[in-house]
Amino acid sequence: MIPLTLRVLFAASLAAVLTSSTHAQQRFVPYPPIRIEPVRTAPAAQTSSRAAAITPDVQSVAPDAPLKSLLVDVLLADVGYSNGFRFSNLGGRREIYIPVPQGIELNLAELALVFDDVSAHEARRSLEILANDRSVSAIVLDGKSTGRKVRIALANAAARDGFLKLTFLYSGAATQDRCIDVRYVGDSLTMRPESALEFEIGVAGAPNITATAALLPQNVAILLSNPQLPPMDIATALTLARSLTATGRHVTFYHGVETLPELVQRDDRRRWTRGLIVVGAFDRIAGRLDAPVATLASAAGVTPIDNTLAAARIGGVPVLLVTDVASARAGRLLGNPSLAALRDTPAASVGQVTPPKGPTDRVSFDELGVVPAQADVFGRADLSVAIASRTLASGTRPSRLVLDVMVAPDAAGEKAVVSAFVNERLLASTVAAIGEPTRLDFPLPDGLVGTVANIRVVVQRRSAQGDCRFEPQGYPAEILGSSSVILSTAGSVAEDFSDLATLWANGVEVLVPKSTAARPLMVVGLLADVLNALSKESAPIVVKYVDADVAPTPNAPFIAVSNVPPAGAAQRVRFDRGRVVVADRAGRTRLDIGGLTTGAVAQIVTSGTYSGLWIKPLTSDGSLAVSPAVHLNRGDVAFLDKTGVALALSTERDTLLRISYPDQGSWLTFAERFRSWIVGGLWALVTIVLLFVLQRLYRRRRVTVTRE
Secondary structure, X not given: OOOHHHHOOHHHXXXXXXXXXXXXXXXXXXXXXXXXXXXXXXXXXXXXXXXXXXXXXXXXXOOOOOOOEEEEEEEHHHHOOOOOEEEEOOEEEXXXXXXXXXXXXXXXXXXXXXXXXXXXXXXXXXXXXXXXXXXXXXXXXXXXXEEEEEEEEOOOOOOEOOEEXXXXXXXXXXXXXXXXXXXXXXXXXXXXXOOEEEEEEEXXXXXXXXXXXXXXXXXXXXXXXXXXXXXXXXXXXXXXXXHHHHOOXXXXXXXXXXXXXXOEEOXXXXXXXXXXXXXXXXXXXXXXXXXXXXXXXXXXXXXXXXXXXXXXXXXXXXXXXXXXXXXXXXXXXXXXXXXXXXOOOOEXXXXXXXXXXXXXXXXXXXXXXXXXOEEEEEOEEEEEEEEEHHHOOOOEEEEEXXXXXXXXXXXXXXXXXXXXXXXXXXXXXXXXXXXXXXXXXXXXXXXOXXXXXXXXXXXXXXXXXXXXXXXXXXXXXXXXXXXXXXXXXXXXXXXXXXXXXHHOOOOEEEEEEHHHHOOHHXXXXXXXXXXXXXXXXXXXXXXXEEOOOOOOOXXXXXXXXXXXXXXXXXXXXXXXXXXXXXXXXXXXXXXXXXXXXXXXXEEEEEEOOEEEEEEEEOOOOOOOOOOOOOOOOOOOEEXXXXXXXXXXXXXXXXXXXXXXXXXXXXXXXXXHHOHHXXXXXXHHHHHHHHHHHHHHHHHHHHHHHHHO
C-alpha cells in the first residue's frame, strides 16, 4: 500500500504547468462539466504499435498516410483569460505572454482570433497585432461582427525565453479632427477565450513530459486502463480531473483500453483535438504505444517505464502515462520550479516531497496567485478578481478584506472615488489617494462569502467634456498584489456546503461502494464535480471501498456514496420514514422525492468527529447522474439531477421550506398541517367560555340587585 502522502497526484501540480502565463487575469467562472463516455463494444486491439493508434475499432479504419506533424491550439482560456479581454472607448493596449514548451520539435503556425466587434455609432476603428514587438497584422473593424474569425500567420515569429509576447493595439476615431467624446461611440471589442495560438509539433521520437502537459488540448480524456480498479486509480483520476478543470479544460472519463477515444479530428488527421492521460498498469496500454517506448535509467540498467510518469505516443499523438506508484510523486515534481530540467526527459521517477504550509492569519493576493486587475478609467472602470474559499488555509475562513488600489491622478485635478463590492454587496467606499495606494479595510459579514468571493472595485471620476476642448483621457487603476485576506478560525463542523472547502484543505477521504472497481463511470463524474468546486488542487484524495449495505466509517473529512448513512451520522433527510417531500409552511408539496427514480440526495453529516458529505443515489443500480455542473454553496441538503442542483436548502435556517414525511401520520404532523385552524378554533373556544362566564356573573349580579 502506498503512503497517503504519495497520493497527491500528478494532476495536483499539472495546473502549474498549464497556467504559467505571468500576465493572466483571474475571474471566477463555473467549472466546466465532467462527462462520462459510455463503454463501447469493440474488437480486440492489435498489438502492433501502428495498428493500435487512435480508435478502439482498429479494423474499421482505413489506413491513413503517415503524419509528418500535428496541429494543436493553446487557447487564451488555457493561459488565464477565462473570459477573454475587452477594449472600449476607441483605444487600448493589452500584452499577453503565451508559454511555448521547450525541448520539443515545435513551430509557431497561426494566431486564430475569435472576437466580437460592436459599435453603436460610426467610427473608424482598427486592431493591430504585434508578435514580440513586431507588427504582424492590422485588422479593419466594422462594428457589426459577432464571432468574427481571423487567422494570422506567425511563421516568422519565434519564442523568447520560453514565451511568445503578443500585443494588441486598439485605436479609432469618430471624426477626422477627433473633436468628440470617445464614450459617445459606444464601441466594444472583446477577444473571446477560444482565441488560440496554433503550434505545429513533430510526431517522431519520444515526447517529453513538460511539453506534453503544456500542450494538452481543451478536451482531455482520462482513461482508466485496469479492468478492476484499485482505489488508488480512482484517486488518481479524481485528482487529475480536479487539476485539469481548474485550468478550464473539459474532462471525459473512459474505462478500459478498448474504449480508447479518437485523439485527432476525423476530417483533419493533423489536428490534435483530444488529450489523453492513461491511469493504470503500464502493460495494459503498452500494445497501443508507438515505438520506441521510453525507458527509465536506473542503477540496475535500462528498464521499461513501468511504475513511473512518462510521455509516449499513440499514432504520433503525445500522451501521458501515470502508473500506480508514481502518480503522487510525479505530481509534486510538475509543481516544482525544477520542472524545466525535464524538458528533454520522456520518463522520470520522483522522490517524496513535503508540501509547504501556508499562512493561517493573513494571505496576500500575490501568495494566492491572484493576478492584479488593471483598467483605464474613462469616467468609470471596474476591476474584478475572484478568490475561491478552497484556496485558503485549512481550518480558516475569510473575516476581513484589505484592498490596496492604485489610481493614477487626473491631469485636471479631479479626484476619484473607489468603491468595493463583495458578491455584489457594497462594503466600503472612499476618495482615492494621490501618489500612493488607496487602502480599503473592511470586515466581511457572516454568510456573505461561500465557495467564492467575487470582488469588484469600481473607480469613478468626473471627466471634463464638451466644447471640443480636448479628448477625454483614461488614467490607469490597479488592484495591487499587496491586497490581502484576513483569516479567522473556522468551525470544526460544517453548516453549509461551502464550509467543506476548509475542512478538505488537508485532504479528503472518498468512500465508494466496492462495485465501483468494476464500474467506475457510475460515480466518478459527480464526485469529480464536487471535488473540483470544494477542494484545492494540492489536497490529497484517498479512496476506500465499502461493502454493500455496510455503513461507511470515515477516518478523515469525507465524501461517502452509499445507500446507508455513515456510522453514527444524524440524518437531515431520513429515508426510513416512508415517502420524503419538500413542503412549504402551508404544507403544500414542492418536491416529491418518492417520485424520483434518478438523481441523488446530498447532505452534510457528521460521523464520529469528522464532517463530510453523504450522497445517496436514488437509482436502483446506485449510479450518479452526470450533470453539466454541480455548484454546492449554501445549505446543508441538496437534491441533484441530470441538470445539476435541483434544489438546495438549509434545515437549520430555512423558514420557507421544510422536509416532511407524509406516510408518517403522527399527531405532530397533523397539528403542524392544520396549525392555523387549530389556533383559530382554540381562540373561538376561549372566547365562548369567557362570554359564558361573564354572562353568568352578570345574571347573578342582576338577581342580587333585584332582591335588595
